[in-house]
């Protein structure tokens with residue numbers, strides 16, 4: 001199994017990161033997860049452009065362009081002979097003596113990337129999944145795909161302990177997103193999904209779904225919606241790189257609609273599948 005550390009392709013057993021890496025000590029860095037289908041990255045450049053944007057938002061300069069990174073990832077995928085899975089990459093602000101202040105310009109970011117075999121979640125996509133509700137206690141820059149995921153982890157762990165797939169997060173009455181995916185609802189045939197602002201990560205899958213809606217004439221609204229709207233929705237679905245378009249059939253112990261994946265969600269799944277083939 002090959003990995004990339006600071007631009008070098010190494011065997012995983014030889015990869016090393018310093019104990020004073022700022023990612024390790026502060027979560028001071030950004031990351032991306034890209035889906036690989038049939039050996040090819042899906043929406044790779046979109047993910048890598050978002051990575052560059054996340055880096056810029058935390059005032060970090062990446063030593064590679066999205067296009068350069070794309071070819072490095074292609075190289076890694078082919079070296080590992082990955083067919084269906086994910087490629088993970090992260091950049092931290094580098095290694096230097098622990099200090100809250102950024103290190104000087106002579107300290108280069110630490111760049112790590114690796115691949116993993118991950119099957120498509122065919123079974124849950126077919127049957128639908130359950131979700132809990134949890135207060136969104138994260139910071140106010142959820143648009144940045146940062147390594148600081150403690151708020152997300154605490155919510156996801158709560159969901160897992162309740163035997164659920166996702167925690168749907170809300171700030172007071174407003175639903176934001178999931179702990180590791182975007183959450184949309186369907187009411188009277190209209191998809192409603194939180195607008196891309198500082199409260200959510202603007203998911204690449206979410207953007208792909210909206211592009212499909214535009215092309216197919218499926219109506220949608222990008223706006224904040226309430227917990228009441230969530231509980232009276234006809235359909236709820238989660239979207240994300242690894243989960244694709246995932247029907248949510250139960251929220252906080254209450255069935256969504258008739259408790260089965262809905263027709264709009266099904267249609268989106270079918271259209272999404274044609275995109276990845």
Ligand code: PDD
Nearest residue numbers: 033179180181182201203204205240241
């Ligand atoms: N999670 N919102 C959050 C909080 C996420 O962590 C993710 C993705 C998404 C969906 O984004 P996208 O469609 O671009 O994957 C939304 C990734 C996969 C992860 O952390 O593993």
